[in-house]
Amino acid sequence: MLPDLFGGLDQLARLLLAALFVVISAVMSRWQRADLEADLLIATARSFVQLIAIGYVLELVFNQDNILFTSTILVIMVTIAGRTSGNRAKGIRHASWIGIIAIGISTILTVGLLLVLGVFDFVPDDIIPIGGMVVGNSMSVATLVMTRLRDDITDQRLMIESKLALGATSREASLQQFRRALRSAMIPIIDSTKTVGLIKLPGAMTGMILAGASPLTAVRLQIIVMYMLIGATMFTALSAAYLSYRGFFNQQHQFVTS
């Protein structure tokens, strides 16, 4: 049964051999007394169970090829990503909702645009992996925007209040912090786009080449994915920044908390 799951004894052996790297890492951790062995074991076991489970779910979804089913999976992905992002951004009002809305807007706009332009079809084989990339990258950006904005607005409260006291609106007074949060969230993806192919081969492209696709076919898809991710992360960053900064102020352009 187990060898069947992994496509035969040969594949199972390869998987077990790959696990040797975790064992080596655990030995090195023990040697250096880094105390990471338990974490490594938990992470390895979790990733194994999660991936096997998601493999079954995807198999089921792909076989069903049902719009409702596929959409539900996307909604679940967005919700989990939004909540994960929100949990990192404690101190921002309604952070989880902001995360869900920002990632949701970005997913709808990006995936929707690609569908309208006919780049992909609304079939689970296309939508789930593409949606996963959009949601995953958007989650990182939403977290970066919210935490940076929270830290800057909190640290620079005197600066912001000095501007409010001169008649600035809360938007005008926190514009510098707003822009800085946007930049800090977008710079990693812009930098990775600049150096793509020079430093490392991106995930989607690597996966396709490993699965037997020609490098040129893989490159074509990767270019689409990169541009899509730039759009997706910008939508997320803007929505998250806009929704987050408002939570610090009331209608009278006063700080909500003292």
Next chain:
Amino acid sequence: MAKLELEDVCVQRAGKTVLEHVTVSIQTGETLVILGPSGGGKSSLLRVLNRLDELAAGSISLDGQDITELPVQDLRRRVSMVFQKTAVFAGSVADNIRYGPKLCGQQLSDDDVLKLMQQASLEPSLLNADASKLSGGQEQRLAIARALATAPDMLLLDEPTSALDPVATHDVENALHKLRSRQDVSLVWVSHDVEQAARVADRVIFLDGGRVAWLGPASEMLTHPALEAFAQGLHDDDNQAEPHHGEEVSHAS
């Protein structure tokens, strides 16, 4: 000509009452010093005048109009505030001074900026200097020039010299002294320094435990026991959270 009237003002912060039943009116051209121990409610009073915080009860009116009925940005331009510590904005001294007028679409010329710098006793050579390179005293005078740029009726000063050395304090006081001679702007000046109050105030309001313990002309302030005790450093700061009931409270304005 602008008149600010506070009627039975109460303020709470984080659920705690920091100001109780404060009634006073501030006339055009006068310098009112708010004196009192730390935690007595002085800064809280300034913050509600600029509407950075809301009242828990009572009312404040500017020229007879309740300030909650005015657009908050208009109020803040008319009743401008200088904080205890200056947050210098990015850019030059001129950029900082132009900030307020620029918000309402007004671009100050170099001459306008130089006039404001002169009013705040800032050297003209600093016009295009990087504002982040100024000394503490220069920063405070920049904050004064920046606040004056919106042509306010009233300037709220939250301990503008408390973080400065004696020389810088002297420079800032001089700059503000020049403003006192103008009849079109009132100064509401928070201080914990009785000698400073005696030098600069027309009237003094002594806040203790969030209540007005005394209000009257600066020349008479040391005749009052609470102020005399405060001046001599006899005030027990540990008891400041408790309002001093039963002390003479003047609501004259």
